[in-house]
Amino acid sequence: MTRLRAIPRAHLAAALVLVALLVYPVVNPWQPYPQAVMLLGFLLAIQASSWNIISGYAGYISLGHSMFLGLGSYTVGILALQWGINPLWIAPLGGVTAVVVAMLIGSVVLRTRGHAFVIITIAMLLAAQILAINSRGLTHGSDGITLELPFWSRDFQNIPFYYLFLGLLVLTVLFSAWLRRTKFGTGLVAIREDEGKAASIGVDTTRFKIVGYAASAFFIGAAGGVYSYYLTFINPVGSFTILGSVTIVLAALAGGRGTLYGPVVGAFLVQLAGEAATVYGGGTQSRVLLFGLALMLVVLFVPKGILPALQAWWLRRHPADVEYTDQAGALGRAPSTAHEPATAHVPAFAHEPAPGQDPAPAPEPAPGQGVVTVRERALERAEAAGRVAPGEVLLDVRGVSKTFGGLIAVDGAGLTVRKGSVTALIGPNGSGKTTLFNLVTGGMAADAGEIWFDGERIDAMRPWRRGHLGLGRTYQVTRLFKEMTVQENVVAPLPDSRWRTMFAGAVSGHEAARARELLDIVGLGRFAGQRAGSLSYGQQKLVELAQVLMLRPKLILLDEPAGGVNPSLLGRLTEVIRELNRGGVTFLVVEHNIPLVLELCDPVVVFSRGRPIAEGPPATIREDPVVLDAYLGDDWRPAPDDPPRDVTTREAVQ
C-alpha cells in the first residue's frame, strides 16, 4: 500500500482508466458504434501525444501533423498492394516513412529559430496532398487505393482495431514519458523556454529539434498504417486533411500542451465533442466552425490547457507550504555539504584536476611600480607574457570586432585568459564587455578577428560546440528556464555531443545525482524540486552557476555575478568560485563591484570603448591613472594604509 502511495496520483488514475478501457469491449462486445468512437479517440490521442513532443515540449507548433498519418497510410497501403501482404504486418514501415520525411523537412527548416517551421508544416501538408493527387502511378490519384477487408470474422467487428490503437496509444504515452525523463526531453523544454540559452549550455538545438520532430512523427505514421487497414480505403483528400491537423492541435492544446496526459485527455474531449456535433449539430460541415471557435476560446481563455488549469486551481485550494527564499536554510546547509564534499567533488569539474595548484599569486608590485602608462603596460605585456600570471593561455581573443549599425561595441579587442586564473574584466557600462562574452560563447558572430580556446579556433563554431569544449557562462540577468524545476535546470546542460549523454536519464541516474551534488555545493540542494522562476534573484544566480558547472567547464565566464546578490549570498558565491578555482576551473569575471574584483581576481583587465586599456594585478590596476580616469573616477582612492585585501576596503568605497 505504501508503495502504491509513492506513485503519483496521475499515473494511478491513468492505470485505472487503462484497465477500464481494456475491459470495455469484453463487457460490451456487440456495440460497434461506441467502439468506433473510442478507437478514433485513441487514434487522435496517439497523434496529439506525438505532436506534444515537438510542439508541447519543444514549443515548435506544427499545423501539418496529420500529414504523417497520411504518409503512414499511403506507405503501408501501397506496399501492401505491391507485396500482397496484410497491411498490419508492415504498419511500422508507415512510421519509418514518417520519420524519414520529418528528418528531411526538419533538416531544412529547423536549422534556424523562429517562425518558418509553422508555415512550412502547413505548406508541406498541402504539398503532400498535391503530390498524392498527381503521382497517379503510385497512389491512383484522386481515385484512391482500396485495400482488402480485415481477415477476421465480421463478428469481431472493430474489436481488434480497438486493441491495436489502444496498444499504440499506450506505447506512445510511455515513449513520450520516457523522452521527457531524459536529458533530451529536458533539452527540448529548454529550447521552448529560451533557445539561445539552451544552445549556450551545450544543447545542440538543431539536432534536438530535428530528432524531436522525427520522434513526434513515428507513432502517427505507424498508426496511419493501421488506420488504412481500418478504413480499407485511402485517398488524398481524406489522408492529408487540414481539419485532421486542427483536431490534433486542438486536442493537445485543450488538454494541456507540454504535459504528459493533457493531450490524451484533450483528445477524448475533442473526439466526443466532435461526435456530438456531428450527430446533433448538423453534420460534418459544422465541425469546421465548431473547432475554429473552440481553438479561439482555448487560446484566449485557457491557453495552458485544461489539466494545468485544474492543477493550478487545486493548488490554490490546497496551498502547500512552499519554502521560498529561506536564506538561512540555504546558507545553513552550505557548511555541512559544501566544504568537505566540495573538495571531494571538485576534481569532477575539471578535466585535469590540479590538486595543490593554488591560483598563482601575482608578484607583489614593487613600490612605485603602481603608476604605469598604458604604453608601458602594453609593452610589458608584449615582452613578458606569463609574468602577469603563470600558466598556459586558455582563451585567446585576437583582434575581435563587432559593430551594431554604426555603433562599435568591440573594437579589435585582444584578451588572454590563462589556465587557473580568475581574470577580471572591468570597465564602464557600454564598454563592450558583455558583447565580448557573447562573441566568445557564440551568442553572436564576430565581424572580424579570431577566438582561440584551449588550442582550438572557436569563432566559427556553433554555441553548443563551444560548450562541449568546456566553455560555460552565466548571464548578467539570469536566464534560467523558469518553468522548469531547479533540478531540471541543472541537469539540462550537455557536456558533450554523444547520443548516450543525450538520452541519459534526467530524473534518476548519475546525471541527476550529479545535478543534486552541484546544487548542494551552491547550497541550494533543498530547492531542487521548486520551479526556478520562484527563486529569489540571488538564488537564481547560484543555480545558474550550478547549471554551468554541469558542463564540466574549463573556463567559466561570469557576467556580473554579484549584481543584485545580497552580501551573505555573495560571500557564498565567492567561496564557491574560490573552491572551484582551486579545483582547476578558470574564470573570466565581468563585475562592477570593484572591491570584490580586487579581492577575488588576478589579473584585472580594464575595458573601455570596446578594447582593453590596461591589464595587471589588482594592486597595480587600482593605482593606474588611466583606469581611474576611464572608470573608477578621480575621487576613488583607497586609504593608503589599508592592506589590499582588507574588508575595510569595501567600506572605503561606500
Place this chain on the structure above:
Amino acid sequence: MTQLVQAIILGLLIGGVYALMASGLTLIFGVMQIINIAQGAFLVLVAMLTWWLWQRTGIDPIVASLVTTPLMFGFGWVVYRLLISRIRGSSASMSVLLTFGFALVIEGVLNVVAGNRFRSAAPSYFEESYRVGDISLPKTQVFGFLAAVVVLGVLYFVLTRTWTGRAIRAATQNPSGAALVGVAATGTAALAFAIGSATTGVGGSILSVLYPFFPASHYDWISRLLGIVVLGGMGSLPGALVGAGILGLAETLTATYGSLGWSTLVFYVVIMVVLLIRPQGLFGAKLREDAV
C-alpha cells in the same frame, strides 16, 4: 518563343497580384511578429462579398474593391482590438493558433451562409483578351495586375511619405525605440493590422475574378502567401514583391511546359530550396539576437 514570352508575362502579371496579397501578411508580421493565418480567409471572405455585390448590383468586381477595402480596414481594426490585442505579449505561437482558429470560423460561417460550392465572378470582359502581336493577355489578368500595382503604390506612399507610415516602419524596425519617440505601440499595431487587412479588400476582389473559390479555398491561398513571405524573408516588403514574382513565374512556367497539376507543387519546391540555401529567406535580415 512566343509561348515562353507569353508564359513570362502571365507569370509576372500573376506575381503582381500575389505580391499585393502577400504585402498585408508581411506588413502585419513585420510590425507585430504575428503570422495572420486568417489572411487567406480574409481574401476568400472578400471574394465572396465581391461576388455577392456583383450578382446583386452588377458592379464591376474590381471596382467593388472601393467598397470592400474600407470595410476590411474596419474589420481588421475590430479584429485586432477584440482578439489579437488580448494575446499580445504571449508567445508568437499563440497568435498563429488564434488566427488559425479565426480562419476556420470564417470558413465555417461562409459554409453555413453561402454553401460549400465553387463560385467565380464573371464580368462582361471575362473572356476577352488584349492582343499584342502573337501574345494574348486576358483582360482580367491585366486589370487585376493594374489594380494590384496601384494599391502597392499607395501602400508604398503611405509607408514612406506619411507620419503614420513612418510610425509603422519605426515600430517594425525597433519597437522600443519607436515607443521612446512617442509612437504608441498598440495604436500602431492596430493600424498596421487594419492596413494589412485592407489590402485583402483589393486582393479578394481580384481573386473573385481570376480564380474560382469556395469557403475552404483559404488553405490554398494562405499556404501560397506564407510561401511567398518565407521566400522573400519574413517581414520584408521588397522580399514579398520579389518572392511573389519568382513564384508567379515558376507557377506559369510549370503550367505551360509541365502540367497544371504540378504547377502548385512547384511553389513548395521553390520554397524548400530557398530555405535550404538561405534559411532567412531572400531579403531576411540577420537581427541582433541573444543580446542581453
